[in-house]
Amino acid sequence: MQGMMLNRAKELLSDGTVNRVLGWQAGEFVYDITPAVFETEEELDAGFVYNGFCGNNLSKYLVKETLKDGKILVFLKPCDTYSFNQLLTEHRIDREKICAIGIPCDGKTSGEMLKAKGISGITGISEDADNFVVDTIYGQTTVAKADALEERCKTCKSKKHVAYDELLGEDGEILDSHRFDMVAKLEAMTPDERFAFWREQLSKCIRCNACRNVCPACTCEQCVFDNPKSGIAQKAAADSFEENMFHIIRAFHVAGRCTDCGECSRVCPQNIPLHLLNRKFIKDINELYGDYQAGAEVGTRAPLTNYTQEDVEPSIVYHREGK
Amino acid sequence: MQKIGVFVCWCGSNIAQTVDVQAVSDALAKEPGVVYSTNYQYMCSEAGQNLIKDAVKEYGLTGVVICSCSPRMHEATFRKAVASVGLNPYMLEVANIREQCSWIHKDKEVGTEKAIILGRAAIAKVQLNAPLQAGESPVVKRALVIGGGIAGIQTALDIAEAGFEVDIVEKNPTIGGKMTQIDKTFPTLDCAACILTPKMVDCAQNEKIHIYSYSELKEVKGFVGNFSVKINKKARYVDENKCTGCGECTTKCPMKNVPNEFNLGMDNRRAIYIPFAQAVPKVATIDPNYCNMLKNGKCGLCAKVCGAGAIDYKQQDQVIEEKYGAIVVATGYNPIKLDKFDEFGYSLSKDVITSLEFERLTNAAGPTSGTLLRPSDGKHPHTIVFVQCVGSRDTSGCGKPYCSKICCMYTAKHAMLTREKYPDTDVYVFYIDVRSPGKNYDEFYRRAVEQYGVHYIKGMVGKVAPRADGKIMVQASDLLANEQLHIEADLVVLAAAIEPDKSARPLATMLTASMDTNDFFTEAHAKLRPVESPTAGIFLSGACQGPKDIPDTVSQASAAAAKVIGLLVKDKLTTNPCVAQSNELMCNGCSSCEKVCPYGAITYIDKEFRMPDRTTRIRRVASVNPAVCQGCGACTVACPSGAMDLKGFSNSQIMAEVDAICQMK
Numbered sequence: 001m002q003g004m005m006l007n008r009a010k011e012l013l014s015d016g017t018v019n020r021v022l023g024w025q026a027g028e029f030v031y032d033i034t035p036a037v038f039e040t041e042e043e044l045d046a047g048f049v050y051n052g053f054c055g056n057n058l059s060k061y062l063v064k065e066t067l068k069d070g071k072i073l074v075f076l077k078p079c080d081t082y083s084f085n086q087l088l089t090e091h092r093i094d095r096e097k098i099c100a101i102g103i104p105c106d107g108k109t110s111g112e113m114l115k116a117k118g119i120s121g122i123t124g125i126s127e128d129a130d131n132f133v134v135d136t137i138y139g140q141t142t143v144a145k146a147d148a149l150e151e152r153c154k155t156c157k158s159k160k161h162v163a164y165d166e167l168l169g170e171d172g173e174i175l176d177s178h179r180f181d182m183v184a185k186l187e188a189m190t191p192d193e194r195f196a197f198w199r200e201q202l203s204k205c206i207r208c209n210a211c212r213n214v215c216p217a218c219t220c221e222q223c224v225f226d227n228p229k230s231g232i233a234q235k236a237a238a239d240s241f242e243e244n245m246f247h248i249i250r251a252f253h254v255a256g257r258c259t260d261c262g263e264c265s266r267v268c269p270q271n272i273p274l275h276l277l278n279r280k281f282i283k284d285i286n287e288l289y290g291d292y293q294a295g296a297e298v299g300t301r302a303p304l305t306n307y308t309q310e311d312v313e314p315s316i317v318y319h320r321e322g323k
Numbered sequence: 324m325q326k327i328g329v330f331v332c333w334c335g336s337n338i339a340q341t342v343d344v345q346a347v348s349d350a351l352a353k354e355p356g357v358v359y360s361t362n363y364q365y366m367c368s369e370a371g372q373n374l375i376k377d378a379v380k381e382y383g384l385t386g387v388v389i390c391s392c393s394p395r396m397h398e399a400t401f402r403k404a405v406a407s408v409g410l411n412p413y414m415l416e417v418a419n420i421r422e423q424c425s426w427i428h429k430d431k432e433v434g435t436e437k438a439i440i441l442g443r444a445a446i447a448k449v450q451l452n453a454p455l456q457a458g459e460s461p462v463v464k465r466a467l468v469i470g471g472g473i474a475g476i477q478t479a480l481d482i483a484e485a486g487f488e489v490d491i492v493e494k495n496p497t498i499g500g501k502m503t504q505i506d507k508t509f510p511t512l513d514c515a516a517c518i519l520t521p522k523m524v525d526c527a528q529n530e531k532i533h534i535y536s537y538s539e540l541k542e543v544k545g546f547v548g549n550f551s552v553k554i555n556k557k558a559r560y561v562d563e564n565k566c567t568g569c570g571e572c573t574t575k576c577p578m579k580n581v582p583n584e585f586n587l588g589m590d591n592r593r594a595i596y597i598p599f600a601q602a603v604p605k606v607a608t609i610d611p612n613y614c615n616m617l618k619n620g621k622c623g624l625c626a627k628v629c630g631a632g633a634i635d636y637k638q639q640d641q642v643i644e645e646k647y648g649a650i651v652v653a654t655g656y657n658p659i660k661l662d663k664f665d666e667f668g669y670s671l672s673k674d675v676i677t678s679l680e681f682e683r684l685t686n687a688a689g690p691t692s693g694t695l696l697r698p699s700d701g702k703h704p705h706t707i708v709f710v711q712c713v714g715s716r717d718t719s720g721c722g723k724p725y726c727s728k729i730c731c732m733y734t735a736k737h738a739m740l741t742r743e744k745y746p747d748t749d750v751y752v753f754y755i756d757v758r759s760p761g762k763n764y765d766e767f768y769r770r771a772v773e774q775y776g777v778h779y780i781k782g783m784v785g786k787v788a789p790r791a792d793g794k795i796m797v798q799a800s801d802l803l804a805n806e807q808l809h810i811e812a813d814l815v816v817l818a819a820a821i822e823p824d825k826s827a828r829p830l831a832t833m834l835t836a837s838m839d840t841n842d843f844f845t846e847a848h849a850k851l852r853p854v855e856s857p858t859a860g861i862f863l864s865g866a867c868q869g870p871k872d873i874p875d876t877v878s879q880a881s882a883a884a885a886k887v888i889g890l891l892v893k894d895k896l897t898t899n900p901c902v903a904q905s906n907e908l909m910c911n912g913c914s915s916c917e918k919v920c921p922y923g924a925i926t927y928i929d930k931e932f933r934m935p936d937r938t939t940r941i942r943r944v945a946s947v948n949p950a951v952c953q954g955c956g957a958c959t960v961a962c963p964s965g966a967m968d969l970k971g972f973s974n975s976q977i978m979a980e981v982d983a984i985c986q987m988k
Contacts, residue, residue, distance in 0.1 A: 306918060
């Protein structure tokens with residue numbers, strides 16, 4: 001796949017369709033993948049990679065990239081295309097300046113997950129249908145995907161691309177992978193148990209802002225957390241209340257707009273399952289307003305900003321006993 | 324920090340009885356920024372207002388807090404008072420310690436504590452208040468009336484009388500509405516046509532009034548004083564300017580079996596028709612669903628017989644664009660469909676009819692030329708049963724939960740007229756209770772019972788079953804005599820509930836005017852602003868707002884006209900300065916606010932911004948039209964970045980109030 005992508009990117013660069021390519025490149029270690037913009041074929045040859053570590057959702061980077069001159073090529077995995085549509089709906093990116101190529105994804109892993117399995121000295125990765133084949137300085141080792149996939153990939157909502165100009169490889173289907181199971185478990189807890197669960201998780205937060213910075217729904221010109229006038233701007237959480245509030249406010253801000261791409265949990269250095277907060281909103285929206293997937297289409301009126309006569313009455317929320 | 328004056332009102336004993344006003348003014352005097360605090364028996368009185376004015380001058384107050392009744396009551400009074408001594412009126416806040424405090428508490432200690440907290444919140448808000456200036460917007464001196472029934476006609480006539488241009492949009496080929504189908508009117512029994520048709524003619528002849536008949540609203544944009552409206556004038560295939568209304572075509576058209584909606588399908592008309600003799604405009608219309616020429620290109624007879632050459636088979640719908648300062652909704656009502664009421668057998672027998680059908684059967688212009696005959700066999704009915712509340716006051720879900728208001732009176736009228744004309748007829752009326760408030764109404768009903776010998780029976784009809792011999796069996800209970808009745812009737816008349824016209828719902832969406840769950844338009848205030856919609860510039864006339872008889876409709880129609888005139892005489896409107904404002908530097912251009920705005924006040928513009936690095940960047944940002952914005956604040960909640968804020972009710976002001984309330988003392 002990496003070869004196909006590289007060839008197509010070079011073609012589009014050389015025929016002038018695009019003047020930049022948004023893709024991935026390795027950092028100091030092969031598993032330290034960062035998004036990167038390539039401007040020449042030489043740069044592509046030197047740095048462009050696509051492998052089992054390339055989890056980053058590139059759609060958010062288009063907000064800044066499409067302000068620049070010329071068209072940019074972007075590679076989008078199925079889950080990234082939902083974010084892409086949502087950004088288009090919110091007029092945050094300029095479709096005219098983008099050439100989007102859909103690429104297949106069979107789930108991603110991370111250096112951390114592999115290291116936790118005792119694999120060290122990683123120098124490369126390849127994959128087949130069920131396994132990651134990891135090259136290390138000690139030789140090759142094979143890990144079953146079922147054991148090494150990111151949480152968001154285990155509960156992947158869709159292998160179908162909902163937006164693209166062209167597609168490399170086969171398009172997939174929308175999946176039913178029980179992504180709300182953990183939310184249901186939390187809902188079944190008593191309020192005290194649930195509070196204890198979240199206190200344990202959120203107390204780990206070091207306010208690094210990685211979740212906000214990576215989130216494709218967090219593209220405000222000025223974030224409320226950076227705006228002294230908002231009354232909630234702080235750089236570090238002063239107490240447990242503020243630890244909670246940061247994440248709760250963020251979840252509210254992206255409610256109805258979050259496509260459940262899972263970037264927040266992927267980048268959290270403290271492994272807080274932040275996606276569960278967003279999924280709770282998504283589950284509630286589905287139950288109260290009918291199934292809705294943010295980003296499935298461009299320009300749809302989201303349930304939370306669209307009043308209809310069939311909308312649920314507040315009393316229903318009481319019937320659910322606040323769950 | 325503001326220099327704040329606090330004025331606590333006793334409201335006689337309304338507040339002072341459950342709130343220790345002295346304690347409140349003493350406590351609030353200690354709040355930061357408060358330089359003067361007092362209490363007085365009637366703050367809204369002239370002496371009270373002078374107290375405030377003097378304090379503003381003496382202490383150089385920059386902010387004022389009044390602890391009194393609801394701001395809906397006297398906020399305007401107090402704002403005017405402070406403005407007269409040079410303080411910006413929006414630097415005054417009212418803490419409601421009457422409706423939300425003294426009236427709902429019994430314990431003085433609790434009431435006093437709460438009054439202090441409410442005062443403290445208002446003080447916290449005033450600290451963040453900024454002087455606001457009201458803007459201005461021009462007024463187009465022309466009104467639009469939607470619906471040409473008696474409500475629309477009366478409103479249009481009154482507005483035209485005051486010298487303003489009015490357009491009436493009527494979806495049917497003629498104006499006149501339901502009243503044209505009614506025979507006599509209660510409680511005076513004058514003929515409906517005799518009192519209505521002169522008004523219809525007045526409309527047609529008034530040079531200030533323009534009638535768009537056979538037309539519907541297509542699009543409404545804009546705001547109070549400046550609406551842009553697109554009207555779709557449907558093709559009637561007849562040139563209105565040429566047609567003389569001679570009616571020759573309507574007698575020659577070979578398509579004879581078109582159900583006549585004017586007589587509720589009880590007789591037939593032709594494919595080219597004039598609804599009735601006094602139609603305004605008196606112009607023929609071709610029904611494209613039945614005309615053979617329009618459907619198959621064969622016939623053309625009407626064009627041949629038309630001496631004026633008015634027939635135009637190629638006529639197209641025409642879209643007219645016009646600007647208006649005010650819009651009056653007068654879309655009226657319809658009887659409900661009775662297909663859910665099988666127990667009354669409406670669909671089982673031709674001789675079970677609705678009250679409106681009864682009107683046509685007794686009307687000289689109706690299918691029987693005014694002789695009361697059974698629709699099934701054309702014989703005189705000798706026993707007639709009237710059933711009231713069919714679908715009204717119905718909480719089962721089949722009908723309507725409300726009282727349709729007009730049925731008691733028209734049923735009394737029908738019963739009385741039947742006994743008057745056909746004294747050999749037995750007339751039964753089944754009722755839940757008879758509602759006859761109104762001038763000369765109860766007297767009218769008593770006449771039906773006492774002078775005309777109508778059998779009024781308290782109780783509901785359980786079942787209406789047509790028999791093979793043509794009789795209709797009516798089974799009912801007489802609640803007062805506590806017995807079951809079985810009546811062999813010849814005719815059963817059902818007083819069907821009335822509901823708003825089906826066109827009202829999409830119209831409300833177009834106008835962003837609110838409706839209740841029954842699709843009646845909501846008034847701005849049930850008691851104090853009954854003819855205005857909460858959406859500025861939209862007014863309500865007649866049964867579109869709730870069930871009404873003719874006298875009520877005409878009163879409300881004139882009231883709506885008075886409100887419209889009051890708007891149109893102004894050259895400019897002062898706009899409410901408490902409107903939303905977008906901080907363009909923070910706006911993402913995401914459209915969340917635009918989607919939730921119920922008034923269409925938010926648009927997006929591409930604006931050039933200078934960036935910190937001295938480059939420029941075009942960004943899509945929200946722009947609020949202050950003349951359209953009603954200050955509801957929905958956008959401020961939807962805005963993900965906090966760029967949208969409401970002047971006078973900013974997020975920071977509301978948070979300051981909440982903080983003040985939650986503060987522990």
